[in-house]
Each structure stands twice: as C-alpha cells, then as structure tokens.
Amino acid sequence: MNTANQSDRITRIPVKPVVIPRDKHIISRSSISDNALKVLYRLKNAGYKAFLVGGSVRDLLLGREPKDFDVVTDARPEQIRELFRNCHLIGRRFRLAHVRFGLEIIEVSTFRASHNVTADDDGHSKDGRILRDNVYGDIDDDVWRRDFTVNALFYNIEDFTVLDYVGAMQDITDGQLRLIGDPVQRFTEDPVRLLRAVRFAVKLGFRIHPQAEQSIHQLGHLLEEIPPARLFEEVLKLFMGGYALQTFEMLRHYDLFKYLFPQTERILNEEEGGFPHMFLIQALKNTDQRISEEKTVNPAFLLAALLWEPLQKLANDCMANGLSEMESIQLAGDSVISRQISGTAMPRRFTQIAREIWSLQPRLKNRTPKRVLRLTEHPRFRAAYDFLLLRAQAGEAIQDLADWWTAYLAKTGDKVEADAQKARPHPPRLRRRRRRRGSDKPPSS
Numbered sequence: 419m420n421t422a423n424q425s426d427r428i429t430r431i432p433v434k435p436v437v438i439p440r441d442k443h444i445i446s447r448s449s450i451s452d453n454a455l456k457v458l459y460r461l462k463n464a465g466y467k468a469f470l471v472g473g474s475v476r477d478l479l480l481g482r483e484p485k486d487f488d489v490v491t492d493a494r495p496e497q498i499r500e501l502f503r504n505c506h507l508i509g510r511r512f513r514l515a516h517v518r519f520g521l522e523i524i525e526v527s528t529f530r531a532s533h534n535v536t537a538d539d540d541g542h543s544k545d546g547r548i549l550r551d552n553v554y555g556d557i558d559d560d561v562w563r564r565d566f567t568v569n570a571l572f573y574n575i576e577d578f579t580v581l582d583y584v585g586a587m588q589d590i591t592d593g594q595l596r597l598i599g600d601p602v603q604r605f606t607e608d609p610v611r612l613l614r615a616v617r618f619a620v621k622l623g624f625r626i627h628p629q630a631e632q633s634i635h636q637l638g639h640l641l642e643e644i645p646p647a648r649l650f651e652e653v654l655k656l657f658m659g660g661y662a663l664q665t666f667e668m669l670r671h672y673d674l675f676k677y678l679f680p681q682t683e684r685i686l687n688e689e690e691g692g693f694p695h696m697f698l699i700q701a702l703k704n705t706d707q708r709i710s711e712e713k714t715v716n717p718a719f720l721l722a723a724l725l726w727e728p729l730q731k732l733a734n735d736c737m738a739n740g741l742s743e744m745e746s747i748q749l750a751g752d753s754v755i756s757r758q759i760s761g762t763a764m765p766r767r768f769t770q771i772a773r774e775i776w777s778l779q780p781r782l783k784n785r786t787p788k789r790v791l792r793l794t795e796h797p798r799f800r801a802a803y804d805f806l807l808l809r810a811q812a813g814e815a816i817q818d819l820a821d822w823w824t825a826y827l828a829k830t831g832d833k834v835e836a837d838a839q840k841a842r843p844h845p846p847r848l849r850r851r852r853r854r855r856g857s858d859k860p861p862s863s
C-alpha cells in the first residue's frame with residue numbers, strides 16, 4: 419500500500435467547501451458558550467480567521483449540548499497568547515493554546531496540515547502510522563487531518579456559515595460515521611481512531627460506514643502499537659462517557675475489547691458463548707446510571723469492576739494452593755494490575771484504589787463491632803460497600819451480607835456517608851489533562 423500517494427490524492431486536490439448559510443442550519447450563538455464566543459470574536463477582531471470546529475459543531479447540528487468548544491484559527495500560538503491574558507500554551511509536539519475562564523477551557527489550535535502535504539519527508543512510520551503532525555496550514559489543509567467527516571465541520575464567526583468540505587452534512591442527516599479518505603489508511607495512520615469510531619457510533623447513535631466497519635474488523639491488532647498512556651486516556655473516554663454498557667458491547671462486537679482488557683476478555687471467552695458475566699453488565703449499567711444522574715464515577719471503581727473476573731479466578735487459584743483469602747486477593751491484585759498496565763498505563767492513584775476495593779471485600783464479611791467500626795473509617799469503605807452491593811445484584815450469594823451492611827448504614831445515619839464523601843477522590847478531568855505524574859508505568863515502553 420502506498421500511503422503517501424493515497425494521501426497526496428486526498429490533500430492536493432483543491433476542494434471548495436459547501437457553504438451552509440446561517441438560515442440553512444440550526445446553530446445559533448445562544449447555544450455556543452459565552453467564553454467560546456469571546457475567544458472567536460477576539461480573534462476575529464484582531465484580524466484572524468476563527469472557527470468553531472470538531473465535536474461542538476457536530477453536536478450543535480444534532481441539537482445536542484457540546485461537551486466542550488474547540489476553536490481553530492490562522493493565528494499562531496504566540497499570536498493567540500498575545501490576545502488572551504488567561505492563556506497557556508501547551509503541547510510539545512504541537513503547540514495549542516488553552517484559554518481559561520474559571521472551570522471552562524477553550525482549546526484554540528492553529529490550522530494544521532497533514533504532514534504529508536509537504537513533499538520532503540512524509541512524517542509516517544514504515545507501517546503508515548503518523549509520527550509527526552506538526553506543520554501549520556490553512557483551513558483547507560486542516561480539514562483533511564481530521565478523522566470522521568462529521569468531526570470536520572467549521573462554523574465561521576465572520577458570517578455564521580458552516581463550511582463542509584467532506585459531505586459531512588449528509589452524513590449527519592443519514593446518521594453515518596464515515597472516515598475522511600481511505601479507511602485502511604486513516605486507521606493505520608492513527609489506530610486510536612478504531613476506538614474513536616466505536617465511541618462516536620455509540621454516543622451519536624450513528625452507524626459506522628460499511629467500508630470502515632470492514633477495516634475495523636481487520637485492523638484491531640494495530641492497537642498493540644499504541645502507547646499505554648494514550649490507550650488509558652481512551653479507555654476513560656470510552657467507559658466514562660455515559661454509554662459504558664453499549665460501548666463494551668460494541669467493542670466486543672468488533673473484537674477490540676481484548677486489546678484494552680485482555681485478561682477480562684480471556685475469562686469471558688471461557689464462558690459458554692462468550693457471554694459477559696452478570697457482574698460486568700451490572701457494573702457498566704450502574705456507571706451509566708450514575709453519570710445520567712450527574713453523580714461522580716470514580717475510574718478506579720470501574721477499573722476494579724472490569725478486572726474483577728480475572729482477579730477472582732487468580733485469587734481462587736491461590737486459595738486452592740493454600741493461601742488465605744486475603745493473601746490471595748492481594749497477590750492476584752498485584753498480578754492482574756501489573757499485566758493490565760503493560761497495555762494501558764493506569765495512574766497509580768487509580769490502581770491503588772482498585773486494589774483497596776478488592777482487599778476490602780473479604781474484610782466486609784467480618785461483622786464484629788470493633789472490626790465494623792474500623793472498616794467504616796477506611797477511606798475506601800464506601801466504594802467497597804458499593805462494590806459488594808454490585809456483586810449481590812449480579813447474583814452472588816452474598817445478599818444477606820449486603821443487606822446487613824445496608825441496614826447498618828441506615829442505622830448509623832449519614833456520618834459514614836459524609837466521611838466517605840470527604841475521602842472520595844475528585845473525578846478526573848477527562849479531556850484537558852496533558853501530563854500524567856506518578857503514572858503506573860508498564861514494565862517496558
């Protein structure tokens with residue numbers, strides 16, 4: 419496959435966008451965040467081009483509330499910084515500006531070209547992956563580096579038109595997720611797009627274009643090349659977006675789940691027909707339910723749930739070899755986590771909490787008053803209790819134990835909950851975190 423040539427075909431043909439005037443689309447300024455508007459207008463008033471782009475335009479056209487607003491401009495990062503006091507430049511490989519307004523961050527990037535529009539060096543690895551993506555361009559370059567057509571619409575603050583270079587409006591109408599260009603090439607350039615396809619298909623309720631679908635079935639193995647830290651970011655987005663159960667099912671359908679949670683996949687495949695255990699389904703449903711109620715979800719809890727099946731299996735093996743239940747869970751926990759992070763690097767603050775949730779499970783069986791008091795003071799008690807409830811809901815023979823704890827907590831009132839709230843870590847910011855400190859790094863890479 420000659421990837422450079424194929425992409426030259428995409429990038430070099432001058433394409434005029436379809437311009438959708440203000441009265442032919444539904445995006446109104448009242449549905450754009452005030453801060454994003456401020457950024458757009460300030461850029462425009464300083465003489466730069468400024469567009470809303472990506473997920474926010476897509477979501478507004480679908481009548482959905484965007485998660486965040488991204489802006490793209492012809493101003494260079496230093497020029498952006500001059501315009502905004504509250505602005506940080508981030509990123510080593512490609513500099514972006516973050517303009518901060520309290521909790522809201524508007525990401526402002528400069529138009530970029532796919533590296534391959536420059537003829538000298540095509541910026542790809544031998545196997546076609548993008549290694550560099552750091553050449554400034556204009557809007558008609560920028561459009562081609564985006565992944566799906568529906569993510570490549572531009573809302574122009576100059577005249578409130580929407581620019582469509584790639585037939586995205588039709589795909590929005592048809593509810594179709596289509597890659598820009600050749601699916602094999604675009605997935606190969608950046609295999610994370612395989613996961614993004616699933617995430618967007620579920621989130622938007624779109625069907626994946628048949629050609630892309632076929633490529634997903636063939637190219638999953640490319641995910642093995644993705645750095646573990648990047649995979650973890652994607653895992654969070656996949657499972658913390660409010661559609662964890664559907665996402666899990668679709669990932670399994672395309673045989674991608676095994677690249678994210680290989681140990682869990684192995685256990686699921688040992689089941690008759692590969693059906694997931696009730697526990698996993700229940701945990702994912704629960705996560706979605708909490709998110710829809712705007713409650714916090716701790717990624718560590720989800721991690722503990724996603725790895726519970728392999729953990730139990732290994733712990734049972736240890737117990738069969740004569741270790742105590744407590745020792746077995748700790749030993750199995752270490753092993754399951756260290757295998758997991760060789761594929762997806764989980765920050766230690768999450769893996770540690772997952773271990774604690776598991777270790778507290780046998781301790782919850784002990785109901786002597788002294789132990790009970792000590793347990794309720796444990797910072798992970800509440801999470802461990804929730805985990806126990808989930809196990810009971812999923813049909814484990816521990817309903818009596820779960821009921822006992824529920825009754826105990828009802829009796830002791832809100833104190834335990836208040837303490838637990840204090841101890842509970844804040845939910846992570848999914849999007850804007852750039853650096854991971856103290857990451858539970860995989861042994862190699």
Ligand code: ATP
Pocket residue numbers: 471472473474485486488563564565566569570608610611
């Ligand atoms: P979400 O609703 O999840 O924020 P989004 O479309 O805004 O969806 P982001 O990950 O925030 O997705 O990325 C913003 C935009 O950047 C995308 O819409 C797309 O145009 C482009 N983009 C992001 N990641 C990639 C990628 N891996 N390959 C190509 N384009 C990408």
Ligand code: MG
Pocket residue numbers: 472473474485486488
């Ligand atoms: Mg976005």
